[in-house]
Amino acid sequence: MRMEERLSTNSKWIATVASIWIQCSVGTTYTFSIYSSTLKSTQNYDQSTLERVAVFKDMGGSAGILSGLLFSYVTLNHHHHQTRTRFLRGPWVVHFTGAILCFTGYFLVWASVVGLLPRPVPVPLMCLFIFTAAHAQNFFNTGNIVTGVMNFGHYSGTIVGILKGFVGLSGAVLTQVYKTVCNGNPSTYILVLALLPTLVSLLFMSHVRIYGTNSVDDKKHLNAFSAVAMTLAAYFMVITVMENLLTFSLWARIITFIILLLLLASPLRVAITADREDAMTSPKLSTPQQDPLAYHELADDESKVTAAFDDKILKDEEDMNLLQAMCTGNFWFLCIATLCGMGSGIATMNNIAQVGESLHYSTTEINSLISLWSIWNFFGRFGAGYGSDVFLHKLGWARPIFMVITLVAMSIGHIAIASGFPGNLFVGTMIVGVCYGSQWSLMPTITSEIFGVRHMGTIFNTISIACPVGSYICSVRIIGRIYDRVASGEDHTCYGTHCFMLSFMIMAFVAFFGSLVAFLLFLRTRRFYNQVVIRRLQHSSTT
Secondary structure (H helix, E strand, O other): OHHHHHHHHOOHHHHHHHHHHHHOOOOHHHHHHHHHHHHHHHHOOOHHHHHHHHHHHHHHHHOOHHHHHHHHHHHHHHHOOOOHHHHHOOOHHHHHHHHHHHHHHHHHHHHHHHOOOOOOOOHHHHHHHHHHHHHHHHHHHHHHHHHHHHHOHHHHHHHHHHHHHHHHHHHHHHHHHHHHOOOOOHHHHHHHHHHHHHHHHHHHHHHOOOOOEEEOOHHHHHHHHHHHHHHHHHHHHHHHHHHHHOOOOHHHHHHHHHHHHHHHHHHHHHHHHHHHHHHHOOHHHEEEOOOHHHOOOOOOOOOHHHHHHHHHHHHHHOOOOHHHHHOOHHHHHHHHHHHHHHHHHHHHHHOHHHHHHHOOOOHHHHHHHHHHHHHHHHHHHHHHHHHHHHHHHHHOOOOHHHHHHHHHHHHHHHHHHHHOOOOHHHHHHHHHHHHHHHHHHHHHHHHHHHHOOOOHHHHHHHHOOHHHHHHHHHHHHHHHHHHHHHOEOOOOEOOOOHHHHHHHHHHHHHHHHHHHHHHHHHHHHHHHHHHHHHHHHHHHHHO
C-alpha cells in the first residue's frame, strides 16, 4: 500500500500531469490582444508605440537562452552534488524563477494600467515590464519540455507534442478565464496573469522531476494523455464556433468553464491508472532508463563492425553544449529552416485580421479565423510530435523529413492565401496554422536527438531566437513595406487580392526555401538516425 501511495504522488506520470497543468496556464503571450487596447489608452500610446511594446513581448517570449543555461546547471549538478545543495537542484528551480518573473512583470504592467504607477509609464520601462513577463514563459516551457524528454526519451516527439500542444491551447484556456472570471475586464485580467501562472507553477513545480525508468506501457499511457489533449482541442473548437454564432449568458459561461476544469483534471486519472499498472508490473518489465544526461550511449556488447562508426558519430554529435553545436552545419540548417517556417507563420498570424478586411470578410468570419488559429496550431504541435514518433518507430523515418513535408505544405498554404479564391483564408490559415505549430514540436525534438539532451534547453531556446527574427523579416520588411506601397487614401487602407498577393507569394518562397534547407538537414542526419537513434530504440525494445 505504501508503495502505491508513493507512486501516486511521486512518479514520472504525476510529473507529466504537473507539467500539463503548468503549461495550460502559462501561454500568456498569446492573449496580448485582450488587454493591448487598454494598455494603449491608459498610457496614451500611439499604434507604433504599442507595436514596439509588442515586439518586446515577442522578444521576451523567444529569448530563452538563460532558462536553458539554468536548467542545464541545476540538473547537471543534481547528479554530482547529493548532499548539502541537493535541495537547490532540479527543474523546480527553473519553474520558481519563471514564477518570479511572471508575477513581477505582469504585476508592474497591471500597476501601470490601474494607476498605481504614475501615468504614462515611460515606454522603455513598459517594454522592460512586458519583456520580463513574457520571458517567464521560457522558464516554464524549458522546465517542462526538457524534463519530459528526459523522462520519455524513447517517445520524445510524443511528449513534446503533448506539452507544446497544451501550451498552445493555454491561450484558449486563459481567454475563457478572462470571459468568465474577469467578466471581460482587461485590467482585472492583467492581474490574473500575474497571479494564476505564478500560483499554478508554485503549487505543482515540486512534482516536475527527472526519473530513470522505462515501462512497457509508456506509449499506451502517453496515448491516453494524447486523447485528453485531442478532446480538449475539440471542446475549444465547439466553443469557438458557438461563441461566434450565439451570445453566451453568464450561466452558460459558468457551465462551459466548469466543463473545461473537469477536462483539465482528467490527466490526473491517466496518471493514477499508469501508476497503478506500473506498480503491478513485474520488475523485469520495468527497466532502468539509460542516463538521460548521457542520452545517446549504446550497449557495450554491440557489434564491433558498426561500433567504430557509431563512436565517431557519438563523439561528433552526443551531448554538445551550445558553442559546440553552433560550430556544426546541422545547427545552422535547423536555425534557417526554423526562421523560414516560424517567421512566415507568425507573420500570417499577425495579419489575419488585416488580410480578412482587405478581402471583405465579415467581422464574425475574421473572429472565427483568429480563434481557430490556436486550434490549428495545437493540431500541428501535437500531430507532428506524435506522427513523427510513429513513423520513426515503425518505418525508421528520420524526423527532419517531417520538417521538410510541413514546410512544403506551409508554402502551399501561403499560395492559397495569396490566390484570393472564395474561402481562401479558411483553407490557407488552416494549412499554415497546422504547419506552423508543427515546427514547435519538431525543432526541440530534433535538437535533443542530434545534439543530445544534456544541453537541449539551451540549444533549442537559442534556435528559437530565429522565430522573432523571421517574424520581423516577413512582417515588417515584406508585408509591411509592400502593403504601404499598394495602399491608397489618407488612412492607408487597401482592398482586393492585390493587397497581400505579392507578400504571401514571397512568403511561400521563403517557406519552400526553408523546406530545401530542412531537406539538406535530413540528408546530413539520416545516417545518424539509422545508425544511432533507431538502433537505440530497437535495442531498448529488446531489453
